[in-house]
Amino acid sequence: MIGILGGTFDPIHFGHLRTALEVAEHFGIPDMRLIPGKVPPHRPQPVATPEQRLTMLQAAIASEPCLQADDRELRRDGYSYSFDTLTSIRAEVGGKRPLLFTLGFDAFQHFQSWHRWQEILQLAHLVVVHRPGYSLPPEGWHTPFLGTNPDDLHTTPAGNIYSLAVTALDISATDLRTRLKAGKNPRYLLPDTVLGYIQTHQLYCET
Numbered sequence: 001m002i003g004i005l006g007g008t009f010d011p012i013h014f015g016h017l018r019t020a021l022e023v024a025e026h027f028g029i030p031d032m033r034l035i036p037g038k039v040p041p042h043r044p045q046p047v048a049t050p051e052q053r054l055t056m057l058q059a060a061i062a063s064e065p066c067l068q069a070d071d072r073e074l075r076r077d078g079y080s081y082s083f084d085t086l087t088s089i090r091a092e093v094g095g096k097r098p099l100l101f102t103l104g105f106d107a108f109q110h111f112q113s114w115h116r117w118q119e120i121l122q123l124a125h126l127v128v129v130h131r132p133g134y135s136l137p138p139e140g141w142h143t144p145f146l147g148t149n150p151d152d153l154h155t156t157p158a159g160n161i162y163s164l165a166v167t168a169l170d171i172s173a174t175d176l177r178t179r180l181k182a183g184k185n186p187r188y189l190l191p192d193t194v195l196g197y198i199q200t201h202q203l204y205c206e207t
């Protein structure tokens, strides 16, 4: 089983890291990959460069063996579509291995606008994690896909949607960038190693 958390990670923070770790623990995933996007399809483009965002991500997970950085989206040109990413992982691992694509309630709200979203469910399961300020509608297009038995994950490679309550951390990269621009100290919202990199490179001072 392979877990995936895609994101802009501009910069990575404890909301991302707890989510990745708790999803990995909950589903027993030995290989949880964090995949930074190069050109996000549906949002303003990132402030930090792809290389800077990857370096911050690598620094953040350096001491946690269950989390891996996967730079495949940074090596592709054009929009960083999740369909393309999951297709490329499928090509490497074959059709039988379960893939769990993790996303927050906020991102899930727009899932039906994603490139080839219906085919994404043929490539991976979705784990939709709780995020303060957002909720999952009780009924909707996703209802027939909702999985209740996590054991199914081990026998089916894709197609279910699971909702998981991770530790609620009201942290966003937008808020971190705002604090940094205002000269405020964002310590304890993100790893010290990441904050050190931001300060050394004077990132987000002028966004």
Ligand SMILES: Nc1ncnc2c1ncn2[C@@H]1O[C@H](COP(=O)(O)OP(=O)(O)OP(=O)(O)O)[C@@H](O)[C@H]1O
Residues within 6 Å of the ligand: 006, 007, 008, 009, 010, 014, 015, 016, 019, 102, 103, 104, 105, 106, 107, 129, 130, 131, 132, 169, 170, 171, 172, 173, 174, 175
């Ligand atoms: N605090 C959080 N709790 C749970 N999930 C989160 C949290 N922050 C981000 N995520 C999820 O992580 C993924 C990547 O998020 P992203 O890199 O866009 O971070 P962000 O903090 O939302 O950034 P920004 O504020 O720049 O939009 C998304 O699926 C998002 O829903």
Ligand SMILES: O=C(O)c1ccc[n+]([C@@H]2O[C@H](COP(=O)([O-])O)[C@@H](O)[C@H]2O)c1
Residues within 6 Å of the ligand: 005, 006, 007, 008, 009, 035, 037, 040, 041, 042, 043, 080, 081, 082, 083, 103, 107, 113, 114, 115
């Ligand atoms: O493939 C798409 O069309 C698509 C549209 C919006 C978001 N995504 C993915 O969703 C993940 C979280 O996105 P974001 O913008 O919250 O960082 C990240 O892996 C994005 O590539 C993917």
